[in-house]
Amino acid sequence: MSSSLQSLRGFADILPEASARWRKVEERLRRTVTTYGYEEIRFPLLERTELFARSIGEVTDIVEKEMYTFADRNGESLTLRPEGTAGCVRAALQHGLVHGGQSRLWYMGPMFRYERPQKGRYRQFHQIGAEVFGADGPDIDAEMILMTGRMLRAIGLTDVRLELNSLGTPAARSAYREQLQAYLRAHYDELDDDARRRLDTNPLRVLDSKNPAMKGVIDGAPSLLDALDDESAAHFAALRRWLDDAGQPYTINERLVRGLDYYTRTVFEWVSDRLGAQGTVLAGGRYDGLVAQLGGRPTPAIGFAAGLERLVSLVEDSGEPAPVRGADAYLVVAGDAVRGEALRLAERLRDRLPALRLQANSGGGSFKSQFKRADRSGARYALIVAEDELAAGRVGVKDLRDGGEQQQLDEGTLVERLAALAARRREDTERGG
Numbered sequence: 429m430s431s432s433l434q435s436l437r438g439f440a441d442i443l444p445e446a447s448a449r450w451r452k453v454e455e456r457l458r459r460t461v462t463t464y465g466y467e468e469i470r471f472p473l474l475e476r477t478e479l480f481a482r483s484i485g486e487v488t489d490i491v492e493k494e495m496y497t498f499a500d501r502n503g504e505s506l507t508l509r510p511e512g513t514a515g516c517v518r519a520a521l522q523h524g525l526v527h528g529g530q531s532r533l534w535y536m537g538p539m540f541r542y543e544r545p546q547k548g549r550y551r552q553f554h555q556i557g558a559e560v561f562g563a564d565g566p567d568i569d570a571e572m573i574l575m576t577g578r579m580l581r582a583i584g585l586t587d588v589r590l591e592l593n594s595l596g597t598p599a600a601r602s603a604y605r606e607q608l609q610a611y612l613r614a615h616y617d618e619l620d621d622d623a624r625r626r627l628d629t630n631p632l633r634v635l636d637s638k639n640p641a642m643k644g645v646i647d648g649a650p651s652l653l654d655a656l657d658d659e660s661a662a663h664f665a666a667l668r669r670w671l672d673d674a675g676q677p678y679t680i681n682e683r684l685v686r687g688l689d690y691y692t693r694t695v696f697e698w699v700s701d702r703l704g705a706q707g708t709v710l711a712g713g714r715y716d717g718l719v720a721q722l723g724g725r726p727t728p729a730i731g732f733a734a735g736l737e738r739l740v741s742l743v744e745d746s747g748e749p750a751p752v753r754g755a756d757a758y759l760v761v762a763g764d765a766v767r768g769e770a771l772r773l774a775e776r777l778r779d780r781l782p783a784l785r786l787q788a789n790s791g792g793g794s795f796k797s798q799f800k801r802a803d804r805s806g807a808r809y810a811l812i813v814a815e816d817e818l819a820a821g822r823v824g825v826k827d828l829r830d831g832g833e834q835q836q837l838d839e840g841t842l843v844e845r846l847a848a849l850a851a852r853r854r855e856d857t858e859r860g861g
């Protein structure tokens with residue numbers, strides 16, 4: 429295949445072997461958010477560029493250099509969503525889900541960022557995220573943090589740690605911003621190019637630098653927590669108390685800022701030490717100003733997003749058995765004369781056993797080649813439809829794992845046998861898969 433027809437760099441295909449694992453992770457995450465009363469929202473992959481520029485902020489990595497932006501045939505500037513919050517808030521505002529009580533929404537799907545592809549960092553990646561509108565108190569912050577911890581446990585991750593910080597109100601932050609700028613200017617010689625560039629536009633982002641050479645300067649910077657306004661400080665103290673009461677460990681990371689401009693007060697991250705530099709698996713926080721910024725009435729809000737590639741790779745590395753793949757049974761057809769009858773039998777079985785994975789042979793072939801395909805399908809049983817047995821109301825059944833003799837079963841017994849098999853496979857899938 430010519431390389432020009434292969435997938436784009438940073439855009440991965442998820443093949444059947446991996447997709448079974450993905451589906452399991454997605455299903456468990458989905459189940460957990462649902463148990464907290466969140467409802468799913470689906471919004472477009474494509475929005476006007478202005479939506480992201482206005483909500484994420486002009487001087488962020490995402491808007492400055494990571495967006496897939498292009499003009500459509502009408503000359504309108506459009507952007508593939510780089511994250512979910514902007515689109516979620518837009519949709520919720522447009523359809524009246526933001527005002528008039530609280531709402532709790534979750535979403536899942538692909539996001540697009542033009543970044544340098546590397547382990548844990550792709551150009552198309554997937555997130556599950558959730559947003560709560562209209563809840564102001566630290567109780568919802570605490571609940572969301574506990575929920576995200578439960579989500580990670582639900583997929584078997586127990587070695588992730590929680591980091592916490594507060595960004596305060598925009599007013600407190602702008603006072604801190606000046607203090608930080610003065611500090612960074614005094615250390616100008618030690619700053620890398622990125623930091624120098626951000627010094628004037630977005631100095632808080634300097635704290636988020638991933639350059640090890642910057643660690644010394646960053647460690648010495650004034651603390652954002654010391655600059656908190658009274659209300660944010662009280663909010664943060666209450667949140668910490670709730671987490672302590674719930675027995676949820678955390679560390680305060682005064683350098684924790686988010687890549688997006690719209691955050692206020694609480695920010696949190698779940699971090700794994702098993703992913704190298706790309707250690708953040710889930711990140712969230714409060715963004716009390718965003719709804720008003722996008723034209724709604726001032727509405728407090730909090731949300732999170734988790735990167736599925738990073739979660740799936742952690743689950744895979746933790747040695748959990750891969751989900752059971754393949755069929756339960758494979759239908760072998762002995763000759764053209766019974767092909768129609770075999771198809772009808774397969775449909776009857778599917779009617780009676782909706783959970784059964786039944787793969788019927790397609791395209792004829794000798795007995796031997798059909799059995800080969802049956803083996804390859806992963807099926808436990810081969811079902812054999814042949815003329816004489818059919819006339820006697822029987823179907824041949826051969827257990828492909830124990831190498832036992834073929835049995836002739838009537839259809840009722842066959843259904844019972846297959847029902848038990850499908851139930852067992854389902855249990856395995858639930859447990860391991």
Ligand code: ATP
Pocket residue numbers: 511541543548549550551552553554555686687688706708709710711733734735736737738
């Ligand atoms: P980072 O600091 O790693 O660039 P970010 O601050 O840009 O992360 P967010 O916008 O907060 O990330 O996204 C939330 C989560 O989505 C991240 O913690 C990560 O798990 C995942 N994520 C972000 N960008 C990518 C990417 N390019 N590829 C894969 N996962 C990603």
Ligand code: MG
Pocket residue numbers: 489687
């Ligand atoms: Mg980023």
